[in-house]
Amino acid sequence: MELLDGSDPGAIGGYPLLARLGEGGMGRVYLSRTVSGRPLALKTVRAEFGREPGFEDRFAREIRNSDRVRSPWTTAVVDCSPAGQRPQWLATEYVAAPSLGEWVQRRGRLPERTVMALAAELCGALGAVHAAGLAHRDVKPSNVLLGRRAPLLIDFGIARAAEDSRHTRTGGVIGSPGYLAPEQAGAGGSGAPGDVFSLAAVLVYAATGLGPFSHPDEEVSAAVLLYRIVHEEPNLDGVPGALVPVLRSCLAKDPRQRPTAAALGALLERLGGRTGAWPRLLPEALEGDLSAREAEAHALVSAPAPVPPAFTGPPALPGAGPAVPATAGPGAGPVAPGTAGPAGGSARSRLSRRTGPALAGSAAAALIAVAGTLLVRHLSGGEGTGGTSPSPSAAALPASWAGTWVGTGPGTPDADGVTRPRTGQFAVTLTLHPALRGELVGKQVSKVTETGTGRELGCTEALQLREVRGTSMVFEAVTSHPTDRTAAVSCPEGNIYVVTMTDPDTLGLGEEGAQSAGAPSVLTRR
Template sequence: MAHPLTHDDPAHLGPYRLVARLGGGGMGTVYLGRSPRGRTLALKTMHRDIAQLADFRTRFQLEADAARVIGEHHGALVVDADPLAETPWLATEYVLGPPLDEAVSLCGPLPEATTRVLGSRLCQALSQLHSSDVVHRDLKPSNILLTATGPKVIDFGIARAAGDDRLTRTGAAAGTPAFMSPEQATGQEHSPAGDVFALAGVLVFSCTGHGPFGTGQTADLLYRVRYGEPDLTGVPQELARLLQRCLAKDPQSRPGAGQLAALLHDGDDAEFADHLPDAVHAEILRRSVAVWDVRPARSAPPPEEPAETHGRPSPAMTSRRRLLALAGGGLVAAAGAGGIWAWTRPSGSDEPPSASTPPPAAPASAPEPNWQFKSSDSGAPTPLLTERRVGVVVAGGKLTLLSAGGEVVGTEADVWSAAADEGRIHGLQGDACELAVLEEKTGRFAAPVADVRDLLGSDVTGPQVAKILAVHKGTVLVREEEGGLRRTCMALDAESGKKLWRGKISHEAVVVAKAGELLVLASASDGEVWAIDVETGKEAWSRKFSLGYGREIRTSGADTEGNLYLNLDEIIAVRAKDGKTRWRFGKGRAHKAESSDLAEYGAPVAHDGTVYALESGNGVVALDLASGKLRWELKLDVASRIPLDAVPVVGDRYVYFPSGGTSLVTAVDVKKRRAAWTSVGADKEAIPELAWHRETSQLVVATDKRVFGLPLK
């Protein structure tokens, strides 16, 4: 319930003393606090990095406003807020009751009568929101607290005015997949009818312990929400018929919140507490007592790593280490030639590491692979991930489907191009270049939905016909692979194969990122980067950058804030929605690549408020996501020659940097700011393509010789 404060948590927010942590996530932290008069409160903050972004600060203000709209009867009373503080905060009453998901987990599914009165009360809460033109957009069991006086709806982090989609285009989270409405899952307007859809899912969970669309990877959940029938197993028959109406795919077919409240009400006007099972009452009482047992506590800071000297550190060394720790620095160390070493220095300083400090131990070897697949076919394999399958490789026209353990579960011949999106594999197969989707259960393609050769009007057969550039938002972007410098490009509906639009596109164009409704493309010949609307094919923006011929721009995709990070002679942060520059990094730094075959910067990757990239001749640079300022840097010998097409990935703990030769992958622990391990490659093994498979906690590595999975738990 409550956890000690960390060593770097603030002692106060405004006039309120912080006592403990209640929870946290990617956006911020929730604390237990006390007012000067002893009142217990919940205080929500934003992470400082996110708070620097105007869109997210506006979102925080809207959250406070929405919490005030719902009021203390249906929500947590807003006591105070300061959205303009350096670290914005919101103080509400501390609600003495468990979230619905915890209540069901502890006490079992709720009886039908309890579920009905719960739903009726929640309809009243939604009606109050909707009457003020506010939609919640993230109604789910964990956002509903059960108290003796009734349920309370919390967490309005993505609530907004109906019809206002400005803040959904920032790249922030837009809901919880298991309880999203179909229209929300496809990026359309989430109206009050969407909240009704989510409420129906909550009530299914209340009386069964499971959601209407099951569990699993995000892509599968969104697919079921959009196209699948809800699982109402265990829902009482009469209630199931009502919830079926609320779960209709068409928003117009759902009842309104007020109408639903009347349909759920069974005529029993007893107090809400009278409907709660005894076990839920006991949990409410336990929490009411436990909150006063919480005593202020703070975890100790992580211990400093001891200086690696043969004797006691000198006072000068000790002072310097303390200064570096206070400045957010890391271990001061050096290594011999060819080693991997780290240092911390002020931005722009050329001061070398202390020569008196002995070298740290070399990074450990990588974990042994869980599995390894070697293809006898020509051509470099490419990993394409789904929920249940770790890798799909296309080599020499043969597609091989692998299980989580690396076992071959299916193969298809004559697959000339394939791409994955939302956990589904789409491929072009056969002489007619037919578009089809791969079925995971069978490892085979379903019936084709389009004859791409016929749609292109081409008389060419085989792999020269077409290539899938990308699959995005249910649209497959295909380009013909024979012809002039500008070739025919088509967008096809992934489900029906219907042609959506047709145009011309450079033969060198590659898709480098997906952002909202946009696909961002780049060309190797002239440094041009542009974005097109995937639904219409219309160009949203275009820019040209200074770039040597043959030097492709690579990115790790758009981050959650909707930004791209381009690796040119500088790192350039670009807004994906309009192509405007946010910041640049690298001017004046010594980082010249040895040849045109190497990059001055590797493809940057963003994670948790920081952008990481390899800098030629130096190592890893860690930049502030909002400003582009250098936070810290780490010397790595693999940065002496950065391949043009090396794209890193981010896992739960490490950033993984690919390279060629003997050091295939280097894992960098970004918290400890050191190289954790290196995966050794075979002689002349090509630069790997990396893919992070969260479902099985594996790093999938694909070179020209093999595909293997590294365990990362």
């Protein structure tokens, strides 16, 4: 990871750039964050790809495809560039973790029990991909992140769109030599069976430190590796004995002879490889590495950053649905308490010494899967480039915001009444007065009644002005207590509110943060 230099912009798409995480064939990868403090990995696309005929459509299609895969092991896109914008970019959630390729290169092969857990988890990842009617087509060690909660299968969209472009232009193969299926090596099509072949090759690498078609202490060309994949049998020396017949079946030359991801998962389970065991089987060294990376990422994202330009409009994702709001528990205001903790991920590279000892160590870029993908919308005053760009000194709530704002949402009348309370109308009153960033700016009072019991579940919060972004303000609840002080309701502090003035008498509650179920989406001036 390196500090930004003169060749790096201060922000892209309205997201502030905090550090450079790496650079590759696709473009540069930056550490960024959302307005509520969620870490992001922001990948830029090299101009040459953007100029390729049809690339923009492929880029958007692959991002839509990745959004169809919802699992604990696969990647989630947070935001992307609008159609026609250059440079093109893709923002993903950030987690601090090494790739399998990096870990094995630095620390050597994984212990047998960890390999077995890795096999089960990655089989689950492929199962989720294939169940969505998709194929990854580039499963390799550098695309597997050794996350704390689960391994993550990354680079679902941006790399595939680029590889398609290269394939169309040069007639070359799509994927990484050494981990390709024979049908890919022949420049033919590849689907789910090809992913199973590549997964097996990755597991051989995890267990032995070498791919199944590589030999110790050799440097061979891609052409030699492709020849071996098509014509030679895999080398499984050093693979745990129980896994040898399973991986051999996955590495069959004929894709029809390979098991499906579901069948492979069943085989692994009979051998003791079960999903969910991964966190308990991490090597001690990996635990320490993850902790160091997490601390470093927190320090970078928490450090004050310059106020970037306003966002330039909502991303153009043909067919993409709206953001998925988080559901709220009792006592939630428009932002559900306790649901907006930072999650994270991004691509790993060595930290520059220029960042100083406080940030010594390293960080990794990854795309972390979430239960429901949150597509963060730009918070601007209009579509395209029509938003207002604040100056760095614009760090005060404008006088036009002062006053009382009210709104009513539907509540949650259809909730199950067990995991989430069944409530009637959800009323919010927001009172604001002029303030500088960091000062108290007003308070919010929410009132929502539980159906049947009549219990008041709302909270009253004192708000601090946290950020100013053109027509959008970010508030943080620095104190919170039940609106009905006699009610036994939990009202945690720290809720984040992102509010946008859509016209002089209307405020919209943004989707960034964790919008409560049933809360109003619009407040009007009273």
